[in-house]
Amino acid sequence: MSEIAATDTLPKPRRDIAPLLLPVVLALLMIPLVGSASSWVTLTVASLAMGMMIFIMASGLTLVFGLMDVLNFGHGAFIAIGAYVATLVLLPLASWAQADSLLTNLAVLVPAALLSMGVTGALGLVVERVLVLPVYGQHLKQILMTTGGLIVAEQTMYALFGPQIIPMPLPAALRGSFILGDVAISKYRLLALLIGLVIFVAIELVLNRTKIGLLIRAGVENREMVEALGYRIRRLFLGVFMTGSALAGLGGVMWGLYREQVHASIGDELTVLVFIVVIIGGLGSITGCFIGAILVAMVANYGGFLVPKLALVSNILLMVAVLMWRPRGLYAVTSR
Amino acid sequence: MSALLKLSGVETYIGRYHILQGVDFEVPEGQTTMLLGRNGAGKTTTLRTIMGLWQAKTGSITLSGEPIEKLATPDIAQRGVGYVPESMAVFSDLTVKENLVLAARNGPLDDAQLAWIFGFFPALKKFWLSRAGSLSGGQKQMLSIARAIVEPRKLLLIDEPTKGLAPAIVMSLIECLKEIKRRGATILLVEQNFHAARELGDQVLVMDNGTIVHRGDMAALAADVPLQERLLGLSLEAHQ
Amino acid sequence: MMILSGDPPRSRTLSILLVVIVLALLATPFIFPGAKALNVAAKICIFAALVASYDLLLGYTGSVSFAHTMFYGIGSYAIAISLYGLGPNWASVAVAVAAGLPLALLLALAIGLFSLRVEAIFFAMITLAVASAFLVLASQLSWLTGGEDGRSFQLPELLRPGTVFIGKEWFGFPINGRILTYYLVLSACALMILALLRVVNSPFGRVLQAIRENRFRAEALGYRTVFHLTYANCIAAVIAACAGMLNALWLRYAGPDTSLAFSIMLDILLMVVIGGMGTIYGAIIGAAIFILAQNYLQALMSIASTAASEAGLPLLPGLLHPDRWLLWLGLLFIASVYFFPTGVVGRLRGKPAAKH
Structure with missing residues (x-):
């Protein structure tokens, strides 16, 4: 039945592409400022890779807000926990990770990432049931409860793993760079870029091509009507919350490998970054989150290269600029 | 009765x-x-x-x-129980088709039922793949009612x-x-x-x-x- | 009644508790001699004022700000930088006040107007981002702030411990500049809390509560909510900055850990919630309970931790270590938001306080 030929279509609302162009324009503007082409390529790849990692961490947060109007201030804890859990696999199997074979490396890296996602996803279940559900619909208490959750999670990590920084070396096969002429592109950054793109495309496909995705999009717009059509939106929400937590965990693993170290404080540090991304993108918008993440990463990389002192406040300046332009973020999704 | x-x-x-x-x-x-x-x-x-x-x-x-x-x-x-709220509450980001796909909770859309609905709401067929948000007020109301009757x-x-x-x-x-x-x-x-x-x-x-x-x-x-x-x-x- | 702005504690137990706390703070130098007791008492005073100013935002307008320590820090650093750079005299204190308060005010105004222009839900996130940027700035601009080490400085002559007004012969200990500083802190904090009581019981305070209950209705009634919320932000920021100045004067030091750290923000949140949101009195109770616990319970935890490790219990020594104080605080925080959302004051008053 679904092949009904629409005899007519209404004029589509003009697709809002200005935000999509923003990172492209920014990158092009930087060519003359950076000067050397090879530095520009390196910086741009670094921005995109960092942007993808941040996107992976932030995507869950934005969906959870869009769907259920829940602001999770403890989201950063999942990031840190993800990174810590990966070390439980990576460090004991360090010899595999450092073997000079991509397959052996992956044989330890993939299970590590999967374990992290499993643990953070399961924790997402607990957090949703214990901290979020009881104060559902009350923003103030949600913020307080999840902030409390963040403290508890962070302190538990200190108690379990100690206060020291834990090294998290990159597997041997992912070290080094591909050299193209005088441009060096780090292998790991390329991998991060790839994973980020795959996840972005996967999320977009799920949202646009599956019934679950339709339900999520419909729920972002009007939860009550989704329930009135007979769907249990709470279950859907739990699923999204767990997926978002697992993605934050994956992002944590990737970030840990990127920095080659883990510390409980990365949760705090990235919470701020992730919040800025989600605000810039427009709460609830995956596309906005994607662009926001790239913008934040670009500002950090180009800014750090051109005006290192500015890097301290560059994110805030970016946020102010974007919100002055669009007070609800690049793509405002929810009507709330 | x-x-x-x-x-x-x-x-x-x-x-x-x-x-x-x-x-x-x-x-x-x-x-x-x-x-x-x-x-x-x-x-x-x-x-x-x-x-x-x-x-x-x-x-x-x-x-x-x-x-x-x-x-x-x-x-x-x-x-x-089918519900058509006062606000109509069509999912404006979804197409007409997607709105009805969601409303048909028990499986794929039924051709005969759709044909019946199109009989009195022809606009829904006409704009089958358009975003519900771009419909007129009356068309949104039709979509909202259609959602309630897409299955018995x-x-x-x-x-x-x-x-x-x-x-x-x-x-x-x-x-x-x-x-x-x-x-x-x-x-x-x-x-x-x-x-x-x-x-x-x-x-x-x-x-x-x-x-x-x-x-x-x-x-x-x-x-x-x-x-x-x-x-x-x-x-x-x-x-x- | 006049001094309390017609808003008495409204509970006998609460009144007794408040009187006991205030009397104890007034008499601390005489009944609990020793540096530690005086430090704890001064900290209770400062935090009571700081938390009360936060309550104006959280309890009376229902907006969660994570930038309150930033204003506290601005006050602290204003005193520290000024006294360090210009020398230990009253002129430097005046310079600090003249520079610090307007700075806090302007920043609050900027954040307020900016956040209010965008969606209300962004407020908490924006303040968190701004506060963390400020913390990074303060620890990076070492030439000005002393970086991670912070700034130690000398107080004006009158306030130094070496300045003795009454010798040992009268009370068994000298009445010196330190005790004068303590009473300066105590009275300044009392004034700020009374001023806040006045604010929340004024027509302006009623409008704030109306906005918290239903922003749209308040707007429909013709109140310019943007103006009211920004104004509340500014008042809270200036009082936080004042509390920060007192804190720096008392410690003779300002650094990231004593004035800007995220953990202080959490302490404030906890004190507001424990004491009771939207009551102002809750700030006094919350600060007293929290700071006493912080100073005396940590010692207990240390004993328990040692005992647990001697008994060979797994994990417990780590969890009970005094450094894990925040872990228990976090659990307490969640439990109080969940089970006692109205806090001590709400409980004692015995009727549900305002819902959120």
Whole structure:
């Protein structure tokens, strides 16, 4: 039945592409400022890779807000926990990770990432049931409860793993760079870029091509009507919350490998970054989150290269600029 | 003629406000029951309470004899209640097709049912793949009703479908609702437009201050002008 | 009544508790001699004022700000930088006040106007981002702020411990500049709390509560909510900055850990929630309970931790270590938001306080 030929279509609302162009324009503007082409390529790849990692961490947060109007201030804890859990696999199997074979490396890296996602996803279940559900619909208490959750999670990590920084070396096969002429592109950054793109495309496909995705999009717009059509939106929400937590965990693993170290404080540090991304993108918008993440990463990389002192406040300046332009973020999704 | 839906002693609070103050009525199977009354009488709250979107504090609501007043909204919907809210609540980011795919909870869309719907809502076929947000007000209302009937439902709750629509569109909407009636649907319809109510209603309920103040045949009320004026007052003339 | 702005504690137990706390704070130098007791008492005073100013935002307008420590830090650093750079005299204190308060005010105004221009839900996130940027700035601009080490400085002559007004012969200990500083802190904090009581009981305070209950209705009634919320932000920021100045004067030091750290923000949140949101009095109770616990319970935890490790229990020594104080605090925080959302004051008053 679904092949009904629409005899007519209404004029589509003009697709809002200005935000999509923003990172492209920014990158092009930087060519003359950076000067050397090879530095520009390196910086741009670094921005995109960092942007993808941040996107992976932030995507869950934005969906959870869009769907259920829940602001999770403890989201950063999942990031840190993800990174810590990966070390439980990576460090004991360090010899595999450092073997000079991509397959052996992956044989330890993939299970590590999967374990992290499993643990953070399961924790997402607990957090949703214990901290979020009881104060559902009350923003103030949600913020307080999840902030409390963040403290508890962070302190538990200190108690379990100690206060020291834990090294998290990159597997041997992912070290080094591909050299193209005088441009060096780090292998790991390329991998991060790839994973980020795959996840972005996967999320977009799920949202646009599956019934679950339709339900999520419909729920972002009007939860009550989704329930009135007979769907249990709470279950859907739990699923999204767990997926978002697992993605934050994956992002944590990737970030840990990127920095080659883990510390409980990365949760705090990235919470701020992730919040800025989600605000810039427009709460609830995956596309906005994607662009926001790239913008934040670009500002950090180009800014750090051109005006290192500015890097301290560059994110805030970016946020102010974007919100002055669009007070609800690049793509405002929810009507709330 | 048995009662499909029965409310007795239903009281609903919204925050501190006591909106429904003991509502009792029955909706007979296979008929259209009109729920009339001035603004703020509690009509929308009644529908929302049946749907489980507000929780009744006391009283009972039964559907085919089974109590539903403690059930969550999705469970009530799954028992065969279709809801068309006042705001229409179409998912504007989704296409017409996607809106209906979601509404067909039990599987793929049924061709015959769709053909029937397209028979009186041709615009939905015309704009099948357009975003619901780009439809006109009347088309959105059609989509919202289509969502409720895309699969057979025991009971339809429809909240002021003619509100804010141009007279010509109201006329065609009334014809569509009549067609849905002919298929044997049981409908509880909130309406301010007395003309529409007279055309569609078998039974009539009039609400005021959170209770039912009149129940009877629509035809009898339509014939009795003094009673109309007493029950519905000025609001009636304004809508005629 | 006049001094309390017509808003008495409204509970006998609460009144007794408050009187006991205030008397104890007034008499601390005489009944609990020793540096530690005086430090704890001063900290209770400062935090009571700081938390009360936060309550104006959280309890009376219902907006969660994570930038309150930033204003506290601005006050602290203003005193530290000024006294360090210009020398230990009253002119430097005046310079600090003249520079610090307007800075806090302007920043609050900027954040307020900016956040209010965008969606309300962004407020908490924006303040968190701004506060973290400020923390990074303060620890990076070492030439000005002393970086991670912070700034230690000398107080004006009058306030130094070496300045003795009454010798040992009278009370068994000298009445010196330190005790004068303590009473300066105490009275300044008392004044700020009374001023806040006045604010929340004024027509302005009532409008704030109306906005918290239903912003749209308040707007429909003709109140310019943007103006009111920004104004509340500014008042809270200035009082936080004042509390920060007192804190720096008392510690003779300002650094990231004593004035800007995220953990202080959490302490404030906890004190507001424990004491009772939207009551102002809750700030006094919350600060007293929290700071006493912080100073005396940590010692207990240390004993328990040692005992647990001697008993060979797994994990417990780590969890009970005094450094894990925040872990228990976090659990307490969640439990109080969940089980006692109205806090001590709400409980004692015995009727549900305002819902959120």
